[in-house]
Amino acid sequence: MTIYNFGSINLDHLYQLDHFVRPGETMASNSYQCLLGGKGANQSVALAKAGARVKHVGAIHYNDQAIIKQLESLGVDTALIEKIDVPTGHAIIQLNKEAENSIILYQGANHALTEEQVDQVLSQATAGDWVLLQNETNLIEYTMRKAQEHGVKVAFNPAPMDAELTKKVLGFVDLLIVNEVEAMDLIGTSDIDSTIAAFPKAYPELAVLMTLGKAGVCYFSGKESAGKKSTGEEKLFVKAFSVKAVDTTAAGDTFIGFCLASLMNGDDITQSITRACAASAICVTRLGAASSIPTQDEVTAFLAKNS
Numbered sequence: 001m002t003i004y005n006f007g008s009i010n011l012d013h014l015y016q017l018d019h020f021v022r023p024g025e026t027m028a029s030n031s032y033q034c035l036l037g038g039k040g041a042n043q044s045v046a047l048a049k050a051g052a053r054v055k056h057v058g059a060i061h062y063n064d065q066a067i068i069k070q071l072e073s074l075g076v077d078t079a080l081i082e083k084i085d086v087p088t089g090h091a092i093i094q095l096n097k098e099a100e101n102s103i104i105l106y107q108g109a110n111h112a113l114t115e116e117q118v119d120q121v122l123s124q125a126t127a128g129d130w131v132l133l134q135n136e137t138n139l140i141e142y143t144m145r146k147a148q149e150h151g152v153k154v155a156f157n158p159a160p161m162d163a164e165l166t167k168k169v170l171g172f173v174d175l176l177i178v179n180e181v182e183a184m185d186l187i188g189t190s191d192i193d194s195t196i197a198a199f200p201k202a203y204p205e206l207a208v209l210m211t212l213g214k215a216g217v218c219y220f221s222g223k224e225s226a227g228k229k230s231t232g233e234e235k236l237f238v239k240a241f242s243v244k245a246v247d248t249t250a251a252g253d254t255f256i257g258f259c260l261a262s263l264m265n266g267d268d269i270t271q272s273i274t275r276a277c278a279a280s281a282i283c284v285t286r287l288g289a290a291s292s293i294p295t296q297d298e299v300t301a302f303l304a305k306n307s
Contacts, residue, residue: 001264002129003047004121004152006057006143007040008110008136009067009081011090012249012289020094020102036070037091037289038110039134039159042250045290046257046279047132048075050299052264055080057121058137059109060088074290080121086112089136099245099284105160111138118143125152132260135159135166144172157256161185170206177209177256196220200235209259209273211252216240217273238273241281241306250289255280258299278302 015029036045040058047054055077060067062083071078089108095101118139122131131147133140134157147154153174158166161182170176180192187202189195192212199208200220207221220235258279262272279299286292294302 001053002125003052003054003132003260003264004057004080004125004129005040005044005047005054005132006113006118006121006137006139007043007132007134008038008089008107009036009041009056009058009060009071010038010105010110010136011035011064011067011088012037012093013090014093014095014249014288016095019096020100033288035288035291036067037093037249038089039136039157039253040110041067041071041076042253042289042293043132043134043157043257044071044076045074046250046254046293047261048257049293049295050258050261050279051296052257052261053077055121057081057113057117059084059086059112061086061109064088070290082109082112082117084109084112093249095247095249095287099247101247101249105136107136110136113137113139113143115139115142118146122146122150122152125150127151129153130155130260130264132256133157135162140165141169141172144169148172155256155260157252158182159252170203173206175207175209176203177211177259179211179252180213183208183210211255212240214240214242217255217277219269219273234269236270236273238270238277240277241302243281243285245284247287247292248284250292251280251284253289254283254293257293275299275303278306 012035014033016031044056057080059082087108089110092104132155155175156173157177204222210218216239255276259276282294
């Protein structure tokens with residue numbers, strides 16, 4: 001079983017600051033790092049570290065071969081990443097003392113996917129495989145349509161949120177993964193309780209993983225769970241683990257990678273969410289994006305200590 005991750009690859013320029021830069025302000029950074037990032041790359045690394053077979057589909061500038069080497073060293077299959085004459089995507093990240101981040105994103109090569117590339121990749125897919133997408137690449141709807149034609153399931157993390165695009169493609173999605181703000185944008189609500197109540201009614205055929213930050217994760221499905229058939233409506237909540245966060249940059253991506261990997265390993269939805277929450281808890285105690293994602297052994301040890 002393979003996950004084809006049509007995802008962004010970024011170089012993250014990370015600046016640690018006392019507070020976010022205000023309009024008209026010039027501020028000296030306390031530190032600087034250039035790290036591998038992008039929601040797509042982060043999720044591929046998390047999937048690989050969690051033991052899943054993941055093939056990353058994307059593009060970078062042909063001079064950035066170091067990115068390929070780093071992804072391969074972390075267990076990601078990079079054969080489907082194109083090397084082109086377009087700048088690699090990048091992000092400028094401000095990280096304040098409260099471990100909050102503010103991000104400027106440049107799309108670059110992440111928006112250079114072609115229909116021919118999508119067709120060629122999905123021609124390799126077989127029943128049981130998954131396509132994973134975020135909203136940092138182009139051809140989202142086209143990729144989902146082609147996945148459906150090939151009988152491949154689709155997991156979608158619509159970040160950064162485009163509510164109109166997301167509503168348009170939900171009919172092609174088997175598993176939607178959103179945070180509380182993204183969920184409220186989709187439903188048009190202003191508080192999380194009413195969002196959780198309204199979401200299953202608005203999209204009764206959709207399996208949804210809704211991350212709620214420090215509170216935990218809510219899952220509901222009116223028809224079929226991500227891994228197995230369910231009987232009737234299914235809804236559950238899993239609490240998050242309490243840790244001291246220093247950087248939340250890749251927490252959501254880590255959660256997605258470990259949760260999908262667990263589901264595909266045959267774990268039930270509660271086990272999968274719990275393991276993913278543990279991975280995210282470890283992630284936020286470290287600086288960086290891909291570099292902060294834990295290994296399977298670290299997650300297992302964390303669960304043994306915190307169960």
